[in-house]
Amino acid sequence: MRLSLALLLALLVVPGFIVVLVLFANLGSHALAGHLAGIIFHLSNRGILILLLAIALFWWKREAGKWRWILLGAAASLVGSNELLLSPAMEHLKSAMGSIDALPPGDPGRAAFGMWHGASEVLHLLATLISVALVALGWGGSCKP
16 A cells, blocks of 8 residues: 555656656657647546555555545645646636747736646645645554544
């Protein structure tokens, strides 16, 4: 079970804190780097949601403990919100404004995208921290508050 939780953490850390940095540092276009990062996050988020479902099914008839369930639900809510709410909003905004590389720094569209992107980063960071807690807790029956 701890391996599944570690995989969950890896699916959050690798795209969000490694791949994205490499893309933006090595591609000449922020639009291209963002587009590729969006594809990677989409695939990773779907994998995370499936893995969270598998963990929940494993825990279903077992004494996982109240706090593990709360953390698992919080991680699912954060990743699901990012995938199903924020990402589509950012995609819609990007398609409406065109390439972000062509926009001047003070453009309102760029500021709006930055706001959505910042919210997405916060959700991703919170999901990562929750996953760290889940890996640390592991599987050991109930967890007392």
